[in-house]
Amino acid sequence: MVTAGIEDADYKDTDLLRKFLSDRGKIRIRRLGRLTVRRQRAMARAIRNAREMALPPHATR
Template sequence: MAVKRAPSKKPRPVEGRKPKKNPLFAAKIEHVDYKDINLLRTFISDRGKIRSRRVTGLTPQQQRQVAVAVKNAREMALLPFTSR
């Protein structure tokens, strides 16, 4: 019994899409500090979730630094855990 499959669709060419600019490189920030609340708020959604690398344009090392800093700031009550 042969299974009929639909012909595979070719992926669309990605035209005009620019890579995200790294906000930490633009601001010349080498280390993310948990006390810098204004910077950390740029990496948090309105619901209080940490935004992904794909959205923020950070490197993997910077994303880990941001995640640790956000978690520390939440523990120190500088940032809310959730936003209603």
């Protein structure tokens, strides 16, 4: 992914995924992430895959 300075949406890159999660653990909307529709879908898919593997915490304090 080149949009918003992102190379690729990889589910193992938790630091990148955390930028697109709210403090409650929800996926941020496309407008706030400055992503295209295609990139937002890929990011959401990567976040869901990472959640399935229990990589990121669901909520932070």
